Amino acid sequence: MPAKGARVHSTDDSLVIAGRSFRSRLIGGTGKFDSFATMRDAIDAAGVEIVTVAVRRIDFDRPDEDITASIPERILLLPNTAGCETADEAVRVARLARAGGLPTWIKLEVIPDPRYLLPDPLETLRAAATLVEDGFTVLPYVQPDPVLQKRLEEVGCATVMPLAAPIGSGRGLKLREAIRIMVEQAEVPVVVDAGLGAPSHAAEAMELGADACLVNTAIARAGAPVGMARAVRLAVAAGRAARLAGVMDEHVQAQPSSPVGGVVTKA
Amino acid sequence: MSVHVGLCTVNGRPHDLEPGETVARLLERLEWSGRFALVELNGEPVERDRFGEVGLADGDAVLVARPVAGG
Numbered sequence: 001m002p003a004k005g006a007r008v009h010s011t012d013d014s015l016v017i018a019g020r021s022f023r024s025r026l027i028g029g030t031g032k033f034d035s036f037a038t039m040r041d042a043i044d045a046a047g048v049e050i051v052t053v054a055v056r057r058i059d060f061d062r063p064d065e066d067i068t069a070s071i072p073e074r075i076l077l078l079p080n081t082a083g084c085e086t087a088d089e090a091v092r093v094a095r096l097a098r099a100g101g102l103p104t105w106i107k108l109e110v111i112p113d114p115r116y117l118l119p120d121p122l123e124t125l126r127a128a129a130t131l132v133e134d135g136f137t138v139l140p141y142v143q144p145d146p147v148l149q150k151r152l153e154e155v156g157c158a159t160v161m162p163l164a165a166p167i168g169s170g171r172g173l174k175l176r177e178a179i180r181i182m183v184e185q186a187e188v189p190v191v192v193d194a195g196l197g198a199p200s201h202a203a204e205a206m207e208l209g210a211d212a213c214l215v216n217t218a219i220a221r222a223g224a225p226v227g228m229a230r231a232v233r234l235a236v237a238a239g240r241a242a243r244l245a246g247v248m249d250e251h252v253q254a255q256p257s258s259p260v261g262g263v264v265t266k267a
Numbered sequence: 268m269s270v271h272v273g274l275c276t277v278n279g280r281p282h283d284l285e286p287g288e289t290v291a292r293l294l295e296r297l298e299w300s301g302r303f304a305l306v307e308l309n310g311e312p313v314e315r316d317r318f319g320e321v322g323l324a325d326g327d328a329v330l331v332a333r334p335v336a337g338g
Contacts (some may be wrong), residue, residue, distance in 0.1 A: 027338030039336070054337025057330065066301035067336055082337050096332060099328045101306030101310035167338065194338075216338035220302060 004100065013244070018105075018137045018158040023048045025206070026236045027078070027191065028229075029216020032168075036070035038225050043075065046229035050076045054083070054106055054224040055097050078139065080107040084214050085120075087127035095133055106131060107161070108140040117167040117194075121148050125155065128194055128239055132156035144178035146185060152167045153187050161214065162184070164205060170197025173204050183209035199228075199235030204240025207247055273325025284323055291318040293329065305332040 014021035028048035043051060055088035069075065070219050079097040081090040087110060094106045108131065110123040124140050125148065127151050130140045137158045142148055145164035152160050165171035170194065173179065178187060189211035196202050202213045215232050222228030273284045277293065285292065290313055294304050306313040307330040313321055316338065 030336045031338040033336065036336075045275050053334035055332050056335045057332050058299065058304075060277065060297050060299075060331075061281070063299070064335075066303075066333070067304045070336055077334065079334060096305045096307055096313045096330075097334075099279055099314050101315040101333075102303060102305070102334065214338075252299055 004167060006044060013240070015189065016157040017139070022212075022235075023047075024049045024233075025240055026202075026233055027051070027142070027193075028214055029214065030071070030165075031216050032220035033225060036065060036067060039067075040070045040072075041218070041226045042219055042229040043071065043099045043202070045226045045231075045233065048075065048109050050078050052078045052214070052216070053102075054080055055093050055102075056083075076105065077103055078105050078107050079103070081109045081127075081143075083110070084110055085123075086110065087123040087130065089128050089135075090123075091129040094127075094136055095134070097134070102170040103137075104135060105137040105139065105158075108138050111141075118143060118163075121145060124148075125151055128152055128157050129155040144175045144182055146178065146181045149182050149186070149190075157188060159189045159191050159211075162195040163192045164192050164201065165195025165197075167194040169195050171195055172197055172201035173208070174206065176204075179205070179210065180208055186211075199231045200233055203222040203235040203239035203242070206236055207242045209243055210237075274275075275322075275323050275325070275327040275329055277329045278331060282329070284325065288322065288323050289319055289330070290321045293323060294318065294331070297331075298323070301333050303333050305334075308329065 015025050018195055024047050026048050029053040030048050030051050030053055079102045081093045084090040090110050098104050109118050110120045112120050119141050128138050128140050134153055139158055139159045141161045149160045165174040191212045192205040192210045193214040197218050198217050205213050213236055219225050219229045272286050275282050279337055309328050
């Protein structure tokens, strides 16, 4: 179970999740790449230390290539429960993954809604409580809801992962204000997941104070995924540096940058 | 020549069992060579380090999954 205050950063500004440190604040997804070779090169270019994978039945009539052969062993595999519509289904998939030797970390997704792929908060909370009790490190995918965030922290989740916009939509930080409140009161890392379509979106999330971003489609579906992976890596780093440096206050009116007095053409 | 000792299902498909067939032997017969095989036997997960000792019986339902691309 993650200790309270796990969000406190060490001096090297590592991301700490459930007591484990990561240098990168970008988490990668492995979906939607044209090939595993491109995916592997994008993982390298993104500098990620964690990537998500899904779990599916093997079709023994048409066995496909093993994705894990294209993911360096130093990368933490984060299995997800995508495709699960109830807490019970998600718990089953998590236990299956763990028994088969995948890490005990689980990206918990309970999604009954096929159109917008929005997670079910009640079933997510129920599954999270069960899985934490069962020894999993649970990273739940949620709608940005600061009250749900507190409930998930209380049952021992290692992070909360609010969506910026629907999965794969690329629409950016549409739910910004709720995410801002989550950041303000977070006791475990806030990982903005889903909907980030461009490096600027990821930078904005990090400037807002997110601890990390999870990006998949924006990289995999870019014109040049490896180049975009590098761009998103730089954006996350830039947004984080800006957050630490402190972004200036906004003003409605202009504030001159040059001295007001002593203008040459005025007496 | 194989001796028919029973029939299980693997991901819903019928599978003729050999005498003493274990989960590990099943995966071998199905020529699975991936780094991970995630196995359920009759709805219960099977720990990877027990694949060699868990035997299969007539009527068993085996589910075998693996990690795939996903976000």
